[in-house]
Amino acid sequence: MSETLLVADGSKREKYEMLLPQVEALLRAETDAVANMANVAAAVMETFHFLWVGFYRVSGEQLVLGPFQGPLACTRIRHGRGVCGTSWAEDRTVVVPDVEQFPGHIACSSASRSEIVVPVRKDGRVVAVLDVDSAELATFDDVDARYLEQLCRLMAYVL
């Protein structure tokens, strides 16, 4: 597997269409969970240049920071807290167009303006979340939700 990521020039849909098969190939070539989360965070970042892309893993009653790309982040988030803890507790993708309007949002970086969090499920349980932050308002929509959910379904095999 080549370590060079190909990034489409066009719409975000086209970027995701090019990203997903490359993520699938990366995950097929490696079984280590940390290595895979690290490369997937890097691949999403290299494709879109978001502010922050990374994983939090479920550990008991908390989410614990995993591999990520971007500024330093909070290391632990309680069940039901913030956008990440809400996604975990409610077992659903949470799209936040304006983080200031989300009650309980945890501001790891003051530069973050919008956010999407997608649960990674394994055997019917949430085992991690993928968190993506943007420095712009309203960056994420149903297109991001659909493709990032697809990406998180692939992650389930390696976590």
Ligand code: SME
């Ligand atoms: N904003 C998140 C915390 C994680 S950082 O964005 C990396 C939240 O409210 O859960």
